[in-house]
Amino acid sequence: MIEWMTTISIWLVPITVMMVLLTAIIKKVxxxxxxxxxxxxxxxxxxxxxxxxxxxxxxxxxxRSSGALEAFISFIQPLLSSIGFPAEVAPLAILRPISGTxxxxxxxxxIQTYGPDSFLGRLASTMQGSTDTTLYILTxxxxxxxxxxxxxx
Amino acid sequence: MINIIWAxxxxxxxxxxxxxxxxxxxxEALFKGANEAVTLVLSLTSVLVFWVGIMRVAEEAGILRxxxxxxRPLVKRLFPEIPxxxxxxxxxxxxxxxxxxxLGNAATPMGIKAMEEMKKLSQSDRASNSMIxxxxxxxxxxxxIPTTVIAIRMQYQSAAPTEIVASTILxxxxxxxxxxxxxxxxxKIRDR
Numbered sequence: 105m106i107e108w109m110t111t112i113s114i115w116l117v118p119i120t121v122m123m124v125l126l127t128a129i130i131k132k133v134x135x136x137x138x139x140x141x142x143x144x145x146x147x148x149x150x151x152x153x154x155x156x157x158x159x160x161x162x163x164x165x166x167x168r169s170s171g172a173l174e175a176f177i178s179f180i181q182p183l184l185s186s187i188g189f190p191a192e193v194a195p196l197a198i199l200r201p202i203s204g205t206x207x208x209x210x211x212x213x214x215i216q217t218y219g220p221d222s223f224l225g226r227l228a229s230t231m232q233g234s235t236d237t238t239l240y241i242l243t244x245x246x247x248x249x250x251x252x253x254x255x256x257x
Numbered sequence: 258m259i260n261i262i263w264a265x266x267x268x269x270x271x272x273x274x275x276x277x278x279x280x281x282x283x284x285e286a287l288f289k290g291a292n293e294a295v296t297l298v299l300s301l302t303s304v305l306v307f308w309v310g311i312m313r314v315a316e317e318a319g320i321l322r323x324x325x326x327x328x329r330p331l332v333k334r335l336f337p338e339i340p341x342x343x344x345x346x347x348x349x350x351x352x353x354x355x356x357x358x359x360l361g362n363a364a365t366p367m368g369i370k371a372m373e374e375m376k377k378l379s380q381s382d383r384a385s386n387s388m389i390x391x392x393x394x395x396x397x398x399x400x401x402i403p404t405t406v407i408a409i410r411m412q413y414q415s416a417a418p419t420e421i422v423a424s425t426i427l428x429x430x431x432x433x434x435x436x437x438x439x440x441x442x443x444x445k446i447r448d449r
Contacts, residue, residue: 116358124311127318135314142313146305149369150298158294163263165290166270169282175273201396212409220415229410229421233403234428238396244301245392246384248369249376253383254259 149248156247160239164203173199192224196231201238208232301365308366312351321347335394335437336387338378345374349391356395359402368395386444393440397432400425 128135177195185191200207214228274283325342328350348371355364379385410418
């Protein structure tokens with residue numbers, strides 16, 4: 105089942121590209137010219153994105169390197185373990201929505217220390233795999249289209 | 258609110274560093290963070306130029322309109338503000354399917370195009386209801402195969418690297434459903 109899914113993932117992109125280009129030729133769309141026009145738009149998006157992402161990543165870097173985030177985690181750890189939440193994965197739970205790279209390194213560490221097939225290893229794997237980095241998603245999607253106010257009035 | 262969150266992250270970090278003796282690390286991290294952002298945007302640029310280009314071709318060829326029609330029953334309920342057969346619907350479906358198959362690379366440009374179409378509808382620099390619902394679903398990440406985690410598990414000689422797929426799908430589903438419910442509650446409060 106998994107191998108089958110992996111094969112689909114590998115084939116999906118090239119097949120999609122082929123289908124799009126084939127349809128374009130059939131419908132007599134000037135494919136290359138249109139592609140270049142769209143590409144320019146993509147370039148504009150990434151230029152618009154840079155200041156948003158840079159600002160956010162710098163703020164996160166300051167918070168992490170100062171040790172403030174770690175201090176917060178060790179403060180909240182006993183609270184979480186008192187409700188039965190395994191203290192070992194508490195840092196992961198807090199880092200996962202904030203920083204993708206930090207969460208990934210914590211997950212690797214847990215897997216390395218406790219083994220991938222231990223309860224903690226599987227728990228960390230599930231936590232890492234089942235969600236995305238909230239702050240990154242918001243920054244990229246809002247940044248690329250120039251939304252500055254993240255909430256509705 | 259984002260202005261305060263952003264400023265507070267930096268302020269708390271710097272004040273904490275004063276007492277923690279980590280000012281040197283903070284000073285270093287400032288520029289490393291900025292560098293990291295440029296590298297990240299550079300790698301996103303190639304993906305964005307390629308996929309937005311391909312999607313423009315798909316749009317001109319009428320494939321996107323077809324996609325929008327197909328997605329109507331599902332997307333209509335989640336995004337009642339988006340008019341029928343609007344291109345945003347096509348992009349939303351494209352983004353969801355790319356996420357589902359673990360094509361994060363392709364999912365982001367499609368999602369950004371969806372956001373752009375939603376921005377055309379709202380004509381404001383504020384987040385709209387549809388945008389919020391869309392991002393809630395995206396952050397809870399509807400994925401079938403968590404490829405990165407499986408790779409790490411393989412690296413550390415797991416006896417069953419893919420064993421976590423079922424629990425991951427279950428966790429994702431719960432997160433997505435909870436996200437949608439919470440979004441609906443907040444929407445009710447906002448609209449009142």
